[in-house]
Amino acid sequence: MKQILLITDGCSNVGVSPVVAAAQAFAEGITVNVVGVLDQGDLGEFGSAEIEEIARAGGGLSRLAHTRQLSQTVQMLTRKTVVQTIQQAVHRELKQVLGTSSIEGLPPEKRSEVVRVIDELGETTKLKVALLIDASASMKPKMQAVEEAIRDLSLSLQARQGRSEIAVFHFPGSAHGDDCMMDLNWTADVRGVTQFLPRLQMRGTTPTGPALMHVVDFFRTPSQFLGNNNDETDGMMSDYVV
Amino acid sequence: MTTSFDWKLPRGTLIHGKWKQNRYRVERLLGEGANGKVFLVERQRTWYAMKISSDAVDLQSEVNVLQSIAKQRQAGRHEAYLIDVDDFRNSDGVDYPFYVMRYIRGMTLFDYLAKQGMDWFPVVGYSLLVKLAQLHSEQWTFGDLKVENVLVGDYGRAELVDYGGVTGFGKSVRQFTEIYDRGYWNAGSRTADAKYDLFSFAVLCIQIHESRRLAALTASLLPQNRAPEELLKLARVNPVLRTMEDWLSKALRGEFAHTQEAAKSWQQWQHKHSRHAPSAPVPRWMKGLFVASAALLATTIYWLLRAGL
Known part of the structure; x- marks a missing residue:
C-alpha cells in the first residue's frame, strides 16, 4: 500500500496544479493525504480549500492541525487511510459476492467477519509512506515539530506486524531550481537520524504540484533519486504492494 | 479516530434496533470516547450503557474485541459485558451502529479520590492491577489506560471503561494518549504487551498525585529528553510517590516479568505504606x-x- 502525506501551510504558486498531481498519484495507486499546519491565524479560505481538494483528488483525507497536534493528526490520517484503502477493496468484493456495496448494509454477524479481515489486513499489509514537507519560509519555525511528528509516525508504524517504511522529501528543493529534494530514503527506523529536515530558509516559491509529481515518480523509479544529500540509502525499495 | 458527530439524543428518545428489534429509551449522555458517544439507556427497567458511533468499521472492530474477550471468559463467573449489537436510524435519516454494555455505576478516579480521600488510592490501584492482570492473562493489552478510562465503584472497586484501545499482544496499540504512552517517553515500542499497560499505570499514579507538575514537565521537556528517569525525578518530590519509587521504576522501565508480579509488589508496598503512613492528626x-x-x-x-x- 502506498501513501503520500503532504504537510504544508499555504498555497502552491508555481508549476502544475497540486490537484492534478494528486489525481495522477491516485491513478497510479498512491493515496494522497494532506495536513494543513496552522499557527497564529489560519491558512486563509483559499489555502484550506486547496488542501481539501488535493486530498479529494488523491483519494485521501485532509485535516487542519496546530503544531501541537501534528503528531496525532499525522498518525490518525495514516491509519485511517490504511483502513480506508482496504475498505475500498473490500467494498468492491462485497458488491461482487454479497450484492451490497457497504459494510453498514451487512447484518451484524457478517459485518463482524468482514471487519475482522479489514483489521487483520490493516495490521499486516506492507506500507510505504512518503512524506512531502513544505519547507518554504513560513514553515521554518515548524520544522522541529514536523520532524518530531515524523519520528512519532515511524515509531507507530514499527509496531505494526507488516513491514512499514517511510521516505521524506521537502520542497522547494534548492536554489538550483529543483522542485523537491529527498531527505530520507525508504527506511523502517528513523532512530538515530538527527535533523533530517533542512533548517535553512528556502527561496520563496511553493511548487507543491511539481514536488508531488516528483514523489510519484520516485514511487515508480526510485533509482533516479539515489545519490542525493543523504546516506541513509539501504536499497530497501523493492517489493511494495498495491 | 476523532470522528465526533454533532447530533444530540434528547432524554426520552427511543432507539429501535434495526436487526434485533430491541427498544431502548435514552436517559442522558454518559461520556464521549475517542470514536463515539456513550449514553445511559433503559430497557425493561434495567439501565445499560450504549455506545453509538458514526464509523461502522471502527465500532465493529471494538465489538469484535469485546466478543473475543467474552468468549474467553464464558467459562468463568464473569458477568456479561456486551449485551447487544445493532443499528438504528436517527432522525437525520442515517443509520448509526451501536452496542449495549453493562452499566457500571461509579465515579471517575479523580472524583472518587477527591471525595473518599487519598487513603483509598492503594486499594483502587490494586483493584485496577487485578483487572489488568486478567486482561493480560488473556493476551490483551488495554492500550489507552488513563485517569478518564477508570471508573470506581463502592469500596474502591475499579472498572476499566472504553475498550477502544484494547489490542492483542504483538499488534500495534490501537489507541493511546500521549503522556501515558511508552513510545512518547522513549521507553519502548508501541507494540502491545503487558508492560505497555504497566507503563501507563505508573504514569497514572503520577498523574493522580502530581497532575500539575506532570503537565509542566511534559510542556517543558524536549522530545529527545523524555525518559522514565524524568518521571521518577518528579515522583521523588511527592511524599506518597516517593515511598513507591521502586515500584514505579520497575513499571516505567519494563522490569516486571508479568502483571502478577507487579500486583504482588504493589501489595508489599501497601503493607509497608499502611504501617508507615502518617495518620491524620x-x-x-x-x-x-x-x-x-x-x-x-x-x-x-x-x-x-x-x-x-
Whole structure:
C-alpha cells in the first residue's frame, strides 16, 4: 500500500496544479493525504480549500492541525487511510459476492467477519509512506515539530506486524531550481537520524504540484533519486504492494 | 479516530434496533470516547450503557474485541459485558451502529479520590492491577489506560471503561494518549504487551498525585529528553510517590516479568505504606470533646462520692 502525506501551510504558486498531481498519484495507486499546519491565524479560505481538494483528488483525507497536534493528526490520517484503502477493496468484493456495496448494509454477524479481515489486513499489509514537507519560509519555525511528528509516525508504524517504511522529501528543493529534494530514503527506523529536515530558509516559491509529481515518480523509479544529500540509502525499495 | 458527530439524543428518545428489534429509551449522555458517544439507556427497567458511533468499521472492530474477550471468559463467573449489537436510524435519516454494555455505576478516579480521600488510592490501584492482570492473562493489552478510562465503584472497586484501545499482544496499540504512552517517553515500542499497560499505570499514579507538575514537565521537556528517569525525578518530590519509587521504576522501565508480579509488589508496598503512613492528626473538636467528657466524669465521681457519704 502506498501513501503520500503532504504537510504544508499555504498555497502552491508555481508549476502544475497540486490537484492534478494528486489525481495522477491516485491513478497510479498512491493515496494522497494532506495536513494543513496552522499557527497564529489560519491558512486563509483559499489555502484550506486547496488542501481539501488535493486530498479529494488523491483519494485521501485532509485535516487542519496546530503544531501541537501534528503528531496525532499525522498518525490518525495514516491509519485511517490504511483502513480506508482496504475498505475500498473490500467494498468492491462485497458488491461482487454479497450484492451490497457497504459494510453498514451487512447484518451484524457478517459485518463482524468482514471487519475482522479489514483489521487483520490493516495490521499486516506492507506500507510505504512518503512524506512531502513544505519547507518554504513560513514553515521554518515548524520544522522541529514536523520532524518530531515524523519520528512519532515511524515509531507507530514499527509496531505494526507488516513491514512499514517511510521516505521524506521537502520542497522547494534548492536554489538550483529543483522542485523537491529527498531527505530520507525508504527506511523502517528513523532512530538515530538527527535533523533530517533542512533548517535553512528556502527561496520563496511553493511548487507543491511539481514536488508531488516528483514523489510519484520516485514511487515508480526510485533509482533516479539515489545519490542525493543523504546516506541513509539501504536499497530497501523493492517489493511494495498495491 | 476523532470522528465526533454533532447530533444530540434528547432524554426520552427511543432507539429501535434495526436487526434485533430491541427498544431502548435514552436517559442522558454518559461520556464521549475517542470514536463515539456513550449514553445511559433503559430497557425493561434495567439501565445499560450504549455506545453509538458514526464509523461502522471502527465500532465493529471494538465489538469484535469485546466478543473475543467474552468468549474467553464464558467459562468463568464473569458477568456479561456486551449485551447487544445493532443499528438504528436517527432522525437525520442515517443509520448509526451501536452496542449495549453493562452499566457500571461509579465515579471517575479523580472524583472518587477527591471525595473518599487519598487513603483509598492503594486499594483502587490494586483493584485496577487485578483487572489488568486478567486482561493480560488473556493476551490483551488495554492500550489507552488513563485517569478518564477508570471508573470506581463502592469500596474502591475499579472498572476499566472504553475498550477502544484494547489490542492483542504483538499488534500495534490501537489507541493511546500521549503522556501515558511508552513510545512518547522513549521507553519502548508501541507494540502491545503487558508492560505497555504497566507503563501507563505508573504514569497514572503520577498523574493522580502530581497532575500539575506532570503537565509542566511534559510542556517543558524536549522530545529527545523524555525518559522514565524524568518521571521518577518528579515522583521523588511527592511524599506518597516517593515511598513507591521502586515500584514505579520497575513499571516505567519494563522490569516486571508479568502483571502478577507487579500486583504482588504493589501489595508489599501497601503493607509497608499502611504501617508507615502518617495518620491524620486528631481534630481539635475531638480534643475539646475529650476534655469536656473528662471534666464531666470527674464531676460525676465527685458528686457520687459526696452523695454516697
